[in-house]
Amino acid sequence: MKIVVTVKQVPDPNSVTVLESDNTLSRDKEVVLDPGDECGIEEGLQLKEAHGGEVILVSMGPERAKDAIRKGLSMGADRGVLISDPQLAGADALLTARALAAAIKPESPDIVICGTESYDGSTGMVPPMLAELLGVPQLTVAKKVEVDGSTIKIHRQTSDGYQVVEGAIPVLITVTAGIAEPRYASLKGIMAARSKEIKQIGLGDLGIERGEPAETIEGLTQAETRKAGSIIQDDGTAVDRIIQVLAEAKVI
Amino acid sequence: MAKIWVYAELHQGKLQPTALELMAKARELGDVEAVALGSGAKAAAATLGKHGAKTVHVNEDKAFDDFIAEPATDALAALHKAQAPDLILFGFTSDSRDVAGRLAARLGVGLISNAGDVVAKNGGFEAKVPYFGGAKVASMRANNKPAIILVRPKSFEASETGGTAEVKELAATIGAESRRAHIVERVTEASEKVKLEDAKVVISGGRGMGGPDNFPLLEALAGALGGAVGASRAVVDAGWVPYAMQVGQTGKSVRPGVYIAVGISGAMQHTVGMKASKIIIAINKDAEAPIMKMADLGVVGDALKIVPALTAAVKAKKG
Numbered sequence: 001m002k003i004v005v006t007v008k009q010v011p012d013p014n015s016v017t018v019l020e021s022d023n024t025l026s027r028d029k030e031v032v033l034d035p036g037d038e039c040g041i042e043e044g045l046q047l048k049e050a051h052g053g054e055v056i057l058v059s060m061g062p063e064r065a066k067d068a069i070r071k072g073l074s075m076g077a078d079r080g081v082l083i084s085d086p087q088l089a090g091a092d093a094l095l096t097a098r099a100l101a102a103a104i105k106p107e108s109p110d111i112v113i114c115g116t117e118s119y120d121g122s123t124g125m126v127p128p129m130l131a132e133l134l135g136v137p138q139l140t141v142a143k144k145v146e147v148d149g150s151t152i153k154i155h156r157q158t159s160d161g162y163q164v165v166e167g168a169i170p171v172l173i174t175v176t177a178g179i180a181e182p183r184y185a186s187l188k189g190i191m192a193a194r195s196k197e198i199k200q201i202g203l204g205d206l207g208i209e210r211g212e213p214a215e216t217i218e219g220l221t222q223a224e225t226r227k228a229g230s231i232i233q234d235d236g237t238a239v240d241r242i243i244q245v246l247a248e249a250k251v252i
Numbered sequence: 253m254a255k256i257w258v259y260a261e262l263h264q265g266k267l268q269p270t271a272l273e274l275m276a277k278a279r280e281l282g283d284v285e286a287v288a289l290g291s292g293a294k295a296a297a298a299t300l301g302k303h304g305a306k307t308v309h310v311n312e313d314k315a316f317d318d319f320i321a322e323p324a325t326d327a328l329a330a331l332h333k334a335q336a337p338d339l340i341l342f343g344f345t346s347d348s349r350d351v352a353g354r355l356a357a358r359l360g361v362g363l364i365s366n367a368g369d370v371v372a373k374n375g376g377f378e379a380k381v382p383y384f385g386g387a388k389v390a391s392m393r394a395n396n397k398p399a400i401i402l403v404r405p406k407s408f409e410a411s412e413t414g415g416t417a418e419v420k421e422l423a424a425t426i427g428a429e430s431r432r433a434h435i436v437e438r439v440t441e442a443s444e445k446v447k448l449e450d451a452k453v454v455i456s457g458g459r460g461m462g463g464p465d466n467f468p469l470l471e472a473l474a475g476a477l478g479g480a481v482g483a484s485r486a487v488v489d490a491g492w493v494p495y496a497m498q499v500g501q502t503g504k505s506v507r508p509g510v511y512i513a514v515g516i517s518g519a520m521q522h523t524v525g526m527k528a529s530k531i532i533i534a535i536n537k538d539a540e541a542p543i544m545k546m547a548d549l550g551v552v553g554d555a556l557k558i559v560p561a562l563t564a565a566v567k568a569k570k571g
């Protein structure tokens with residue numbers, strides 16, 4: 001079974017973000033493999049362990065996104081593809097999906113695994129676009145995946161439980177963080193990753209041109225914030241204060 | 253007049269509240285048509301008419317209920333070809349995201365998601381999107397026709413205007429090639445006594461609750477107050493509680509009379525789902541936690557001690 005996992009390098013969620021003068025988020029800071037995509041890699045590796053095959057990591061980003069791919073390779077993925085091109089800076093969801101689709105198509109994977117949404121404020125629009133461009137169905141927000149021959153079955157998280165969704169390979173799935181605890185790379189894995197292939201390609205190799213961006217930022221305003229109220233220490237009277245507020249709000 | 257479409261999401265025959273919220277905004281932006289697909293579409297059309305839809309395009313094929321995204325994408329793409337709307341509004345929900353993304357890629361246009369508001373400007377549309385960790389709001393001009401914008405639930409208040417929509421049957425052929433991601437079973441897990449979205453009081457727990465074994469403390473408080481229990485994503489991802497309880501950007505949006513955040517730091521992705529609450533009370537052992545800066549009352553202390561004491565006090569007060 002051929003499995004492609006899309007992986008994105010994102011600003012470290014545990015560090016502070018800086019806004020540049022042109023309103024783009026500063027990339028000059030710690031970056032990590034998206035924690036959601038780490039779960040995707042883990043799921044891919046588990047499927048490979050159960051059914052055989054190959055796990056290929058595909059990323060679009062600046063050259064240093066190789067580090068994110070390398071991390072996945074040290075977890076056990078087989079090889080990587082990095083789409084890197086100055087023209088892709090600030091790419092929107094559609095351009096990202098077009099570039100990923102062009103790189104993934106020649107691989108003819110059985111399963112493409114994406115994160116449900118990326119960590120740096122993006123909103124999960126790349127996967128459905130990618131599924132459409134690859135011409136495969138999308139089985140989304142999976143918290144469990146089972147493959148049986150050419151049939152794939154997922155538990156799709158919903159607001160009040162889940163749906164069992166079935167499809168036939170080839171498919172694209174998106175996975176939630178709850179699906180699998182990502183493994184740590186072993187020392188052996190880290191050593192092995194050094195000699196694994198990461199193929200780097202540009203927009204020209206993919207025959208894609210950058211189109212018009214979907215949106216233009218016209219301005220930034222300060223978000224409306226709620227005013228802080230009072231902050232009190234729990235010195236024994238806190239419960240009374242809460243009761244008072246609840247009573248004023250007429251809930252008791 | 254600009255031609256606005258509202259994608260009216262249905263779940264097993266039930267019109268979703270986001271559809272009516274979008275209607276309220278769409279009416280300000282131009283002539284509104286709604287698209288309702290799947291069982292219950294005709295009944296939904298009557299409601300959509302009362303909320304200002306001039307026309308509702310319906311198709312009750314069960315394929316729309318049973319297969320993810322592709323049948324709806326086919327129908328919308330076909331209708332788009334005939335009608336060329338200026339703007340298509342979707343709710344920012346899992347199901348609508350699946351359809352909107354696929355449709356955008358098929359039409360070759362981009363989209364704007366996670367919007368909190370939409371305004372008409374210079375003959376086009378601008379979406380207001382949280383930016384830079386939610387500290388700022390970006391005004392984003394949509395460059396495409398159609399503009400496709402996904403709006404977070406509860407961003408607008410639904411209201412009836414009275415009216416009757418013309419119901420038009422949407423001709424769509426759903427071929428086998430679009431019946432691929434098949435929903436074969438639906439499982440309800442949450443047996444909420446009070447629905448989170450409708451509760452007057454919501455008590456949400458985060459990582460500061462220490463572990464799943466402490467969540468019954470919140471349930472006891474919710475029981476005493478007649479409220480519902482919510483949670484942060486950190487504890488949902490950790491498997492302490494089901495996703496149905498998650499509040500925030502990728503969970504539910506709530507606006508209760510009182511929201512009590514217990515052991516929750518107040519990350520932007522959490523607060524977008526609860527900051528419209530009337531009164532916010534935070535219990536956190538860290539006085540510097542971001543949630544404290546937006547709470548009407550912030551209590552610095554140990555949740556595991558305060559919550560049981562509070563439950564006892566509420567019960568005593570109620571007698």
Ligand SMILES: Cc1cc2nc3c(=O)[nH]c(=O)nc-3n(C[C@H](O)[C@H](O)[C@H](O)COP(=O)(O)OP(=O)(O)OC[C@H]3O[C@@H](n4cnc5c(N)ncnc54)[C@H](O)[C@@H]3O)c2cc1C
Binds near residue numbers: 487503515519521
């Ligand atoms: C794309 C994306 C979407 C997301 N969507 C959501 C979403 O929908 N909803 C959501 O909630 N999050 C969401 N998140 C995650 C969000 O960014 C935060 O990571 C999450 O909300 C943190 O959860 P928390 O506050 O429970 O945990 P933490 O941030 O770890 O905070 C725990 C808090 O508990 C306090 N505490 C510890 N012990 C005690 C004690 N004994 N008594 C009192 N207080 C104590 C600590 O001081 C701290 O403030 C999303 C993130 C991303 C990237």
Ligand SMILES: Nc1ncnc2c1ncn2[C@@H]1O[C@H](COP(=O)(O)O)[C@@H](O)[C@H]1O
Binds near residue numbers: 060124
């Ligand atoms: N630049 C990228 N390179 C590789 N994968 C990506 C990229 N952007 C998004 N993805 C994939 O799409 C998922 C959802 O991202 P997004 O649509 O940006 O929220 C991520 O978890 C990744 O798996």
